[in-house]
Amino acid sequence: MELILIFFSAAIVNNFVLAYFLGICPFIGVSGKITSAFSMGMATTFVMTITAIVTWLIYHLLLVPFQLEFLQYVSFILVIASLVQFVEMFVKKVSQPLYRALGIFLPLITTNCAILGLALFMVLKDYTFIQGVVYGVGAGAGFTLAITVMAGIREELDLADVPKPFKGVPITLIVAGLLALAFMGFSGLISI
Amino acid sequence: MDATLLIAIATMGGLGFIFAGGLAIADKKLRVFEDPKIAQINELLPGANCGGCGYAGCYDFAVNVVSGKALVTGCPVGGEDCAHDIAAVMGVDAGASIKMLPRILCRGGNSEAVKKMVEYYGPLSCSAMAIVSGGDKQCYYGCLGGGDCVEACPFNAMVMNENGLPEVIEELCTGCGNCVKACPRNIIEMHPADRQVFVFCKNQDDPKKAKEVCSVSCMGCGICARKSDGGVVMDNNLAVINYAQFDSSKIPFDKCKTGAIGYLNKNEKVVIEIPVGESTSMEKELA
Numbered sequence: 087m088e089l090i091l092i093f094f095s096a097a098i099v100n101n102f103v104l105a106y107f108l109g110i111c112p113f114i115g116v117s118g119k120i121t122s123a124f125s126m127g128m129a130t131t132f133v134m135t136i137t138a139i140v141t142w143l144i145y146h147l148l149l150v151p152f153q154l155e156f157l158q159y160v161s162f163i164l165v166i167a168s169l170v171q172f173v174e175m176f177v178k179k180v181s182q183p184l185y186r187a188l189g190i191f192l193p194l195i196t197t198n199c200a201i202l203g204l205a206l207f208m209v210l211k212d213y214t215f216i217q218g219v220v221y222g223v224g225a226g227a228g229f230t231l232a233i234t235v236m237a238g239i240r241e242e243l244d245l246a247d248v249p250k251p252f253k254g255v256p257i258t259l260i261v262a263g264l265l266a267l268a269f270m271g272f273s274g275l276i277s278i
Numbered sequence: 279m280d281a282t283l284l285i286a287i288a289t290m291g292g293l294g295f296i297f298a299g300g301l302a303i304a305d306k307k308l309r310v311f312e313d314p315k316i317a318q319i320n321e322l323l324p325g326a327n328c329g330g331c332g333y334a335g336c337y338d339f340a341v342n343v344v345s346g347k348a349l350v351t352g353c354p355v356g357g358e359d360c361a362h363d364i365a366a367v368m369g370v371d372a373g374a375s376i377k378m379l380p381r382i383l384c385r386g387g388n389s390e391a392v393k394k395m396v397e398y399y400g401p402l403s404c405s406a407m408a409i410v411s412g413g414d415k416q417c418y419y420g421c422l423g424g425g426d427c428v429e430a431c432p433f434n435a436m437v438m439n440e441n442g443l444p445e446v447i448e449e450l451c452t453g454c455g456n457c458v459k460a461c462p463r464n465i466i467e468m469h470p471a472d473r474q475v476f477v478f479c480k481n482q483d484d485p486k487k488a489k490e491v492c493s494v495s496c497m498g499c500g501i502c503a504r505k506s507d508g509g510v511v512m513d514n515n516l517a518v519i520n521y522a523q524f525d526s527s528k529i530p531f532d533k534c535k536t537g538a539i540g541y542l543n544k545n546e547k548v549v550i551e552i553p554v555g556e557s558t559s560m561e562k563e564l565a
Contacts, residue, residue: 144293152285161293168297172304179308186337247401 089220092213095276096224102200103232104262104269109200112191113233114258122187123237124230129177129188131226133169133195134204138222140165141205142215162205163196170196200229236265315344315367322363323353328432330354330454343368354378355452377471378453380446381542384421384465385478386492387441391415403429408462416491419480421465430460475519475526479538482514489536496538502529510539 102108109130116126141162149155174192178185185192195201204225208218239261248257319340327335331352333342342348343364350368351361357377398414400406404424407413413422423442435450436457444457448471458466465480479496481488488495498515509524510517517539531540 148289148293152289153282154286154289157286157290160290164290164293164297168301171301175301175304175308178310182310183334 089217091276092217092220093224093227096221097228097231098269099272099274099276101228101232101269101272102203102225103229104266105273106200106203107266108203109198109229110262111194112198113229113236114255114262116188116191117233117236117240117258119187120234120237120241122184123233125181125184126188126191127226127230127233129173129192130195130198130200130229131223133166133173134201134226134229135219135222136169137162137166137201137205138208138218138225139215140169142208142213142218145209146215158206158209159202162202166198166201166205167196200225232265232269236262239265313344316340318367319343319364322356322360322367324355324360324452326355326432326452326454328355328452328454328456330452330456355454357452378455378468379448379451379471380427380453380455380457380466381469381473381476382421382444382446382466383476383478383480384419384443384463385494385538386415386417386420387439387443388423389441390494391417391420391492392490404460405462417481417483417495419463419465419482420492420495422463426460426462427457427466430456432456473521474541475524475529475539476542477510477517477519477539479536480516482516484515488515494536494538497536499535501533502539505530505533 096102100106103110103113112126112130117123144161144165145158149157149161170193173195174185177188177192204222208221211221213221240258243257243261252260316337317340320337323336323340325336329335331339331348331354333339333348336353339348339353343350343352350364350370353360353364354377356364393414394416398407398411400410402424404413404422404426407422407424412418413424415422421443423438425438425444427444428436428438432454433450433452435447435452436444437447439445444466446457453468455468458464458468463480469476477496479492479494481492481495482498483491483495485497485499488497496515496517498512498517500512500517502517503510503512506528507523507525508520509528510519512518519539529539531537534540
């Protein structure tokens with residue numbers, strides 16, 4: 087039960103993008119098309135899940151026993167950077183068009199605050215291993231949900247009669263704000 | 279030396295070692311061989327991603343050139359210079375390519391075409407007009423005047439003139455053909471730049487109606503076709519030039535009452551460079 091709560095807490099109530107405003111750059115940058123947005127979400131979910139697993143192991147089996155908590159950031163960044171490098175190689179091998187659609191935003195996951203944020207939150211909240219993994223999957227699912235919904239709206243926006251000064255980025259930012267407003271409606275539902 | 283320091287160094291070193299090793303293995307398994315020619319050709323291309331070549335973008339075109347599916351001359355925007363550079367990379371001969379330019383085959387502007395009794399109110403785009411009511415003009419074949427072609431041009435090479443017809447600024451036009459795709463009435467066609475004679479009408483109405491709806495329509499009298507030795511053929515009350523057998527000296531241009539067949543007007547729209555810092559007359563007016 088608690089695991090389910092953690093999942094929905096990370097995915098919806100405390101959505102990383104729309105409630106914490108972490109990881110905004112791919113959220114705006116790759117949300118032009120549903121397919122590429124969803125793929126970006128999947129890539130981020132993968133990195134988040136593995137990050138949660140590996141950083142938990144490193145933190146609790148290596149850093150805590152040796153009293154090396156001050157190496158938190160460096161070791162977490164190392165984990166994330168290696169994972170993103172691996173995902174990039176994998177995507178390039180599997181799908182060239184997707185690789186080009188994601189463009190610079192794929193390597194930018196390396197310094198995506200949503201992912202480092204995930205690792206640090208996990209330590210802060212003192213989750214067990216299973217809880218941490220569920221938290222990572224939930225955060226990834228929340229990111230995928232947010233970016234896909236955003237892409238869906240932006241695809242429809244292309245057909246809408248947007249006033250000239252608002253075309254492009256301005257209307258996108260307004261939509262992002264409205265989405266965040268909508269997600270605020272969930273706040274307080276789960277307090278975990 | 280302090281034990282913490284040693285442990286810290288060992289930990290980070292160990293972690294780095296493990297990850298670097300993992301990535302090295304992954305690199306071996308997942309390496310994608312990419313022909314360096316693709317990147318070279320991609321550099322040479324204009325990078326407008328206009329889709330004029332028929333591929334998804336400049337990079338896609340470069341991939342197809344290298345794999346032999348696309349011709350080295352396939353980029354209409356880059357023109358001859360670009361084709362030569364690409365041919366040099368590929369090690370083949372480009373040959374001569376003639377630039378293609380869009381020609382607007384309708385002269386029925388606001389002052390020539392007869393308007394409907396009712397006015398069109400709605401989105402000012404040709405595609406909307408074509409779906410809803412066919413625009414303001416009685417002619418169902420001519421230019422709608424909504425400017426979809428102007429909107430579609432990625433190079434700002436099209437303008438609407440005072441008469442409500444689009445004009446091509448040849449200096450800026452790269453021949454990508456986006457305007458051709460944007461026109462719901464198909465009145466824009468790509469032609470070699472040196473081609474001079476066109477039938478500036480697409481109206482297929484019967485002669486009486488064609489004359490009623492526009493003063494510069496092709497009525498389908500067929501006089502040009504009879505004299506042309508197969509250079510002009512009649513198709514549904516419309517003269518169509520068959521450029522393979524066309525000889526402009528045989529065409530009695532003065533016999534065409536509406537002037538639908540004729541020479542291309544010399545383009546007067548040119549690019550005027552405004553020195554940086556000086557304000558244009560329009561800006562002065564606004565000020």
